[in-house]
């Protein structure tokens with residue numbers, strides 16, 4: 001009896017709403033297409049629009065499928081009715097690329113549009129001409145920018161799913177009564193949730209995991225009273241009405257006051273524009289100004305309630321409060337595999353990195369704190385310092401030192417083929433190979449590593465190697481194998497792509513050695529690696545590639561042209577290549593230990609800066625390497 005009532009309770013709260021939401025979802029899609037008595041063909045404008053859409057998407061699948069003149073003859077995912085396109089459903093296809101803002105202008109009968117679970121990027125499209133749209137699902141892609149204000153005017157829209165993207169800015173004033181399903185969670189949206197009947201009618205899960213979103217129905221209260229800039233302009237309209245009334249009542253005196261206020265705001269706006277320009281130049285992704293919830297700060301400062309955590313500082317000295325972080329202006333640096341990463345600028349001008357951790361193992365507060373303490377206790381000049389961490393029911397944060405000079409991925413690949421490219425010389429690459437080797441050696445040898453919970457690093461890749469203002473090389477995201485859920489680790493961490501994991505389902509320190517070999521190959525070849533750019537179609541499994549390259553004697557094609565011209569470095573490059581080949585060995589036992597790697601990489605002489613700048617950096621490359629010189633056998 002007891003068990004039965006438990007099950008009843010469970011189904012009441014979880015199973016029934018789950019099925020109800022699936023049924024609602026299906027109902028909306030079926031209803032949207034119910035009049036679609038399918039016939040062959042579509043207008044020429046629509047066909048051209050679909051072909052233009054296909055051109056922007058990098059998908060060989062669509063290239064094959066979308067060719068003929070008839071809508072139903074191989075146009076995968078396209079539904080037509082009465083010679084008009086009424087539905088485009090391209091889900092789970094791993095499609096990349098951007099969709100133009102006006103891509104759907106000519107599809108004016110479109111009712112259902114879904115691109116869910118792909119890798120599309122760029123800004124959301126303009127749907128102002130798609131007045132029949134009832135179902136829109138762009139979830140789980142990489143869309144950025146604001147939510148298109150054109151969606152507010154779609155009075156037939158019933159279902160809107162934009163979750164799991166990188167959308168920023170305020171939520172537009174949706175209030176159409178047709179809307180039955182809404183999910184905006186897991187984005188970078190900010191500001192108060194607009195006070196419309198419709199938006200307030202959804203529960204907080206529609207808005208979850210938007211760090212800077214506040215106000216009901218979310219659980220984060222807003223402290224600021226002035227409405228955030230929005231896309232529909234509604235607050236501005238009511239603001240104008242209010243201002244007009246005040247002007248009428250108070251006359252010239254108030255007008256002068258408003259002018260003064262306007263002058264001040266304008267000045268602030270100009271300041272913001274200048275700041276934004278500077279940020280764009282630094283290739284910042286976006287910036288969101290936020291203010292804190294004073295209530296949250298108060299609660300935190302007063303010791304907090306039960307479910308509110310405490311910011312734990314690694315060195316025991318609280319350098320700032322959680323409230324300071326919440327108050328800071330935050331710039332999103334990207335959506336990593338384990339959560340979003342922000343650069344937060346504290347009021348005193350200091351920058352710190354805040355990682356919102358997701359997909360963790362089901363750890364209790366104590367377990368998380370213990371794990372993080374162990375991870376953070378690993379200190380080495382080549383490891384990015386962890387400053388603090390935080391655990392609450394709904395939020396797990398990792399605060400790291402901000403490393404100013406970017407990541408290795410950008411140093412190797414950034415600005416290629418443009419005048420902005422800053423050459424990444426051999427000496428700098430060798431310094432990276434040394435720094436990373438030392439960091440891994442430390443992680444593998446430190447007393448903490450004996451517990452076996454913290455090793456391997458598991459996710460060594462070029463975006464996790466940072467370079468500071470003194471050109472010091474710092475490895476970050478160490479220890480994640482101990483806190484990230486196993487299923488997610490297997491899917492997303494690079495060590496789990498190693499040959500041994502594929503055969504024996506186990507990773508070890510030697511899997512890090514294999515990752516190191518691949519990273520060194522990225523340094524030497526300048527090629528995109530699946531390690532760091534897994535979804536890029538030009539990315540290569542460099543460990544496999546190097547074995548083929550050496551076997552098939554592609555002697556002249558291995559090294560990055562940018563360093564080929566540095567003739568005095570040829571010997572060092574070959575030594576490093578031989579080391580990388582050994583690290584990439586399919587059999588873990590044949591790979592060297594990291595301490596051996598450190599010894600070998602340190603024996604390679606770093607050229608001095610003067611001789612390096614004298615050498616030919618023109619990029620012609622020295623193609624005089626002989627086949628013998630490329631032998632993978634170590635030359636010691």
Ligand SMILES: Nc1ncnc2c1ncn2[C@@H]1O[C@H](COP(=O)(O)OP(=O)(O)OP(=O)(O)O)[C@@H](O)[C@H]1O
Pocket residue numbers: 333334335336337338339340341353384400401402403404406407459463464466476477
């Ligand atoms: N401490 C830091 N200082 C400066 N930049 C950082 C720091 N930590 C991360 N970054 C940068 O922020 C961006 C996002 O990092 P994040 O770790 O979330 O994702 P990732 O490295 O791309 O992937 P993954 O989640 O698999 O590690 C990357 O460009 C990374 O180089």
